[in-house]
Amino acid sequence: MDQKTIFLTILGMAVVTYIPRLLPVSLLSSRSLPPLIFDWLRYVPVAVLSAMLFPSIILQGHQVTFGLDNLFFWAAIPTLLVALKTRSLFGSVVVGMMVVAVARYISG
Amino acid sequence: MDTTSPTKARLVKRGWLTGFAQAIPIVLGYISIGIAFGVLAQKAGLSTPNTLLMSLLVYAGSSQLIAVGLFKAGVPALSIIATTFVVNLRHMLMSAAVSPYLRRWRKAELAAFAYQLTDETFAVHSVRLATGRPVKSEVFAINALAQVAWILGTWLGIMLGGLISDAQPLALDYALPAMFVALLVFQIKDRIQVAVALLAGLLAVGLLLSGVDRWNVMLATLIGASVGVSLEKWTKKRSS
Numbered sequence: 516m517d518q519k520t521i522f523l524t525i526l527g528m529a530v531v532t533y534i535p536r537l538l539p540v541s542l543l544s545s546r547s548l549p550p551l552i553f554d555w556l557r558y559v560p561v562a563v564l565s566a567m568l569f570p571s572i573i574l575q576g577h578q579v580t581f582g583l584d585n586l587f588f589w590a591a592i593p594t595l596l597v598a599l600k601t602r603s604l605f606g607s608v609v610v611g612m613m614v615v616a617v618a619r620y621i622s623g
Numbered sequence: 624m625d626t627t628s629p630t631k632a633r634l635v636k637r638g639w640l641t642g643f644a645q646a647i648p649i650v651l652g653y654i655s656i657g658i659a660f661g662v663l664a665q666k667a668g669l670s671t672p673n674t675l676l677m678s679l680l681v682y683a684g685s686s687q688l689i690a691v692g693l694f695k696a697g698v699p700a701l702s703i704i705a706t707t708f709v710v711n712l713r714h715m716l717m718s719a720a721v722s723p724y725l726r727r728w729r730k731a732e733l734a735a736f737a738y739q740l741t742d743e744t745f746a747v748h749s750v751r752l753a754t755g756r757p758v759k760s761e762v763f764a765i766n767a768l769a770q771v772a773w774i775l776g777t778w779l780g781i782m783l784g785g786l787i788s789d790a791q792p793l794a795l796d797y798a799l800p801a802m803f804v805a806l807l808v809f810q811i812k813d814r815i816q817v818a819v820a821l822l823a824g825l826l827a828v829g830l831l832l833s834g835v836d837r838w839n840v841m842l843a844t845l846i847g848a849s850v851g852v853s854l855e856k857w858t859k860k861r862s863s
Contacts, residue, residue, distance in 0.1 A: 516694060518670045524700040525673060528690060529680035531708035537737040539719035544726055544733060555852045559720040560749040561810045562823035562847030563713065566840045567742055568803040569824030570831050577832065587800055594801045598808035604747075607808075608648040611801030615794035 584622075590614040635760040642764025645751070649743045649765070650772040652799035656684055657776015662784060663688065664777075667695035671781050678777040682770055683741060686710040706837070713841045717745040724752040732759065739766035743799060746806045753810075815854045823847030 516524075548556070572587045573579055581588060594611035601607070657678065664674040669691065677687055686707045693703045718740060725733060744766055751757045811817055823843045830839035 516668075516697065516700075518673055520700060521669055521673050521694060522676070524690075524694075524703050525677050525680060527700065527704040528677070528686070528707040531704055532681050532683050532686065532711045532714075533738060535708075535712050535715040536718050536740045537734060539715055540722045540725060540737050540740075541730065541733050543719055543722035544728065548723065551852070553723060554855065555848055556720045556723065558816070558819050558848035558851035559716050559844060560746075560753075561807065561816045561819050562844040562851065563716060563720075563742075563840065564746055564749075564803055564807045564810065565820040565824035566827035566843035566847065568800065568807060569828050570839075571800050571803075573828060574831070579828065579832070587797065590797060591800070591804050594804045595808055598805035602809065604645065604802065604805050604809075605647060607805035608651075608798060608801045611804065612651075612794040612797050615797040619794065 586615050586618050590618070634758055638758035638760030639764045641757070642761040643768060645747055645761070646765045646768040646772075648798050648802040649747065649769045651795055652743065652802065653684075653769060653772040654776040654779070655795035655798070657773050657778075658780040658783070660684070660687055660691065661777040661780020661782075663691050663780075665781055665784060667691045669694060674781055675774065675777060678774045679770075681707070682739065682773060683707075683711050683714075684773070709837050713742075713844065714740055714745075716841065716844055717742075717749075721745065721748055721752060728759075736762065736766065739770055741769065743802065744769050746803060750806050750809045815851055815858070818854065819847045819851035822850055 572591050573581070573585070575585055583589065590611050593614050594607050597603070597610045598607040660678070661674060664677070664687075665671075669677070677690070681687055681690075689710060690703050690707055693706065718737060721740075725736070728736070747765055748762060751761075807820060811820060823846070826843035826846060827839050830836075830842055835842065
């Protein structure tokens with residue numbers, strides 16, 4: 516593919532990415548939502564965060580694995596405990612990364 | 624007694640500082656994934672301006688990585704655009720979820736905010752917005768810093784090429800998963816939300832394994848949130 520076609524494709528990608536980002540917030544933020552929709556939306560963050568997180572920590576390739584070599588899963592446990600205890604985003608992330616770095620260092 | 628109220632300028636400045644602190648995990652994650660994207664885009668034959676432009680205009684990590692693979696495979700432009708659309712459709716749910724908190728915002732501010740709404744900025748904002756009202760400057764500081772990190776990472780990837788292929792010793796690749804774990808913990812306030820988190824997470828995995836790899840996050844979110852709100856109504860009815 517030549518660079519001009521790639522450029523035009525990128526413009527197309529930009530448009531189809533921006534529209535779903537823009538429409539709900541620009542249409543909904545100026546009106547009051549029906550209570551049921553409002554209640555439903557309150558569950559979206561929890562649902563979408565776990566839907567994005569779970570595959571990254573319990574899958575390796577296309578395999579569910581809880582073996583010790585699945586560092587991402589095991590490091591999630593101290594990360595979760597620190598988050599519960601300290602309520603600090605930065606602290607949790609640092610602990611999670613340190614656990615992964617140290618485990619990798621030990622296992623060579 | 625503190626009788627001096629902070630001036631608006633000071634509030635704005637403090638907003639930028641808090642925003643920067645909040646953005647640190649995103650910045651670490653985006654620089655490292657941005658590098659990976661830059662390297663792959665070069666290998667797939669995208670020019671430097673086109674690679675940077677994609678990070679500037681599209682600004683959606685997973686879809687950019689998928690697109691690079693499709694460019695390399697010679698997939699037609701329209702299919703690449705259609706795939707991008709499907710992969711990024713999940714932002715609709717995020718945009719809808721933050722909308723009740725952005726009531727007083729001007730159209731231009733909403734347009735700028737939506738432009739930089741990513742999985743990760745949403746994750747941070749959804750926690751902050753629900754617990755009160757962070758100043759706008761804080762929200763925009765997080766967004767601006769995140770995208771700067773993404774573009775910087777992309778640029779580093781282009782410049783360094785294959786030189787640095789390994790972010791593993793620093794565990795930079797764990798910055799974003801760890802951030803999601805923590806933000807999920809901050810979001811969860813009751814048992815129904817625990818159930819929703821487990822259900823949506825496992826559904827996303829299950830769908831992915833059964834081949835629904837582009838709609839899985841969206842479907843799992845729709846089902847998870849619906850089950851959550853149904854459980855809420857059901858338990859309220861029973862206790863009343």
